[in-house]
Structure formats: structure tokens, C-alpha cells
Amino acid sequence: MQRRHLLTAAIGLALTAPGSFAQSALPPLQVWKDPNCGCCNDWIALLRADGFQVQVFDTGNVAVRQRLGLPARYGSCHTALVGGYVVEGHVAASEIRRLLAEKPVAIGLAVPGMPVGSPGMDGPVYGNRRDAYDVLLVQRDGSTRVFQHHPGATSGFKPTSGDAAGALPSTEAEVRRVDLAAGKITLRHGEIPNLDMPPMTMVFQARDPALLAGVKAGDKVRFTADKINGAYTVLTLEPAP
Numbered sequence: 001m002q003r004r005h006l007l008t009a010a011i012g013l014a015l016t017a018p019g020s021f022a023q024s025a026l027p028p029l030q031v032w033k034d035p036n037c038g039c040c041n042d043w044i045a046l047l048r049a050d051g052f053q054v055q056v057f058d059t060g061n062v063a064v065r066q067r068l069g070l071p072a073r074y075g076s077c078h079t080a081l082v083g084g085y086v087v088e089g090h091v092a093a094s095e096i097r098r099l100l101a102e103k104p105v106a107i108g109l110a111v112p113g114m115p116v117g118s119p120g121m122d123g124p125v126y127g128n129r130r131d132a133y134d135v136l137l138v139q140r141d142g143s144t145r146v147f148q149h150h151p152g153a154t155s156g157f158k159p160t161s162g163d164a165a166g167a168l169p170s171t172e173a174e175v176r177r178v179d180l181a182a183g184k185i186t187l188r189h190g191e192i193p194n195l196d197m198p199p200m201t202m203v204f205q206a207r208d209p210a211l212l213a214g215v216k217a218g219d220k221v222r223f224t225a226d227k228i229n230g231a232y233t234v235l236t237l238e239p240a241p
Contacts, residue, residue: 027100028053029087032061033078036176036186038201040078043090043120050093052082062182071142074110075182077203085109086138090118095135095148107138109147113231114203117152127196129153133230168224169193172240175219176201183209185234192225195232204234211237 029047033040035058044054061079065072068086070079076089083100086108099109114121117130132152136144173189188201204225206212211234215221220240225232 026052026097027083028055029080029082029096030055030057031078031080032057032059032064034061034177034179034186034203035059036188036201037077037203039090039114039120039203041120043078046119047093047096050097052093052096062179068107070107070110070138074112074136074138074144076111077114088112088138090114090120091135092119092148099137099147104137105140107140110136110138110144112136113229115150115230117150125198125200129196168226168235170222170224170236172220172222175215175217175221177217178212178215180209180212183212185212185215185237187221187223187234189223195225195227202232205231206234206237 029052031040031044031054033044033056044056047054061077062075064081065075065079065086065088068079068081070086070088074088078089080087082096085099085106087096087099088109089111091109091111095109111118111133115131115133116122116126118133122128122130130150130153133150134146135148135150137147138144169192171190171192173187175185176188177186179185183206184203185206186201186203188199190199191197205228207228215237221237222240223237224235226235227233
């Protein structure tokens, strides 16, 4: 019932006059995220700087994504709702403004995973790297079309590519959060040399959810990670010595 009410509101808002949000006050934006995700906080700061009023909930993005009908394959580390549309992941403020102005009949926008160079995943801390990625317009039937393509740049550090990269260096970290349902783990980690990733707090996908069994917040661990299908992924995980 709650999902039906949210989607009904979304349909009603999406049918208002085209261009109204481009010329008037922006609607409030609600975002659900992991409380320990630094890139989520950076994305929120960029939206606020662009004029959005953002209400933050430090939990529940997976449940909200499901309730609003966005397929899990388009998931990222945060889920937002604005003007009746879902905004999943690191979508630029200008693209949200365009969405609100054009008012397509759709669920919303998504940037699956956490591509480096997207808003909140950019800047010197990432070596000024910009990976290519697409902002997807997710249709009501779950299909997508490219709303905006970002070609990326060849400069900056580059990730390895899965097991083909050979033996990967291990990194020590502290577990901040474990999401067994989503198969994700939040780690405050040291430098990850094969990704040229500096120390930070990051949400990772677990390649095998069984890796997360028995792991809890506060544990000290050693892990290897790589970028697989666009997502930063933990490949091995063990207690730190």
C-alpha cells in the first residue's frame, strides 16, 4: 500500500507542466544512504550547493529502492526521491534538474555502482580519474535508455580488471557496516594499490556473500578488492593478524 501511494504521487508530480522546476523553486529531495559512506555525503553536499533542499536518512536505501520499484541491478550506495522520481546513485544535479524539467514517464534516473569521476566520486582524492559511465533513464517496465553519457578521460589512475590482473595486494581495514541482504560491506581502509585508491571509507560489493558471514562492525580485517562490472568488489576477506 505504501509503495502504491508513493508511485501514485510520482505519477501525479510527473504530469505537471513541463519546465516548471527549471523556472521555480526545486522540490525537496529525500535521500536514504549508508551512514558511513563518504561518497554519499560528498554527493549530498554537491546537491545542496546547487540549491536542492536535502533531507537525509542514514539507513534504508535498499528497502526504499525496492518499495519504489527500481530493479536491484541499477542499485548504488544511495537512493533519493525528488519530484516523484527515483534518483539512484551519483547523478549530477544538472541531470536531476533536466529530469524535473522534461518530466518523462519513467521511474527515474540511475547510475549503477559507483563510477569514479561521477559527482561525489571525483576530485584529487581519486587521482582526478574519470571513468566512462552512463546515466540511465529507468522506464516503468524496468527497461532503460541512456539519459546522459559521460565519456570519461584516459588520464589518472586505472583499475585492474578482475582475476585477469593476477595476484592482488591485500589491504587492512576496519569494518564499519555489513549489509548481508545486499551483499555489501562498508570498510574504512588503507590504500588499495591496484586501484590507486587512497585511504577512505567505502561501500564494497562482496563477490561471494558468504565472505560476510560472521563479520561485524568494528572487526579488523585484511581484504583484496577490484573493480568488476563497474562495481568495487571485495574478492577475499579475512581477520587481520
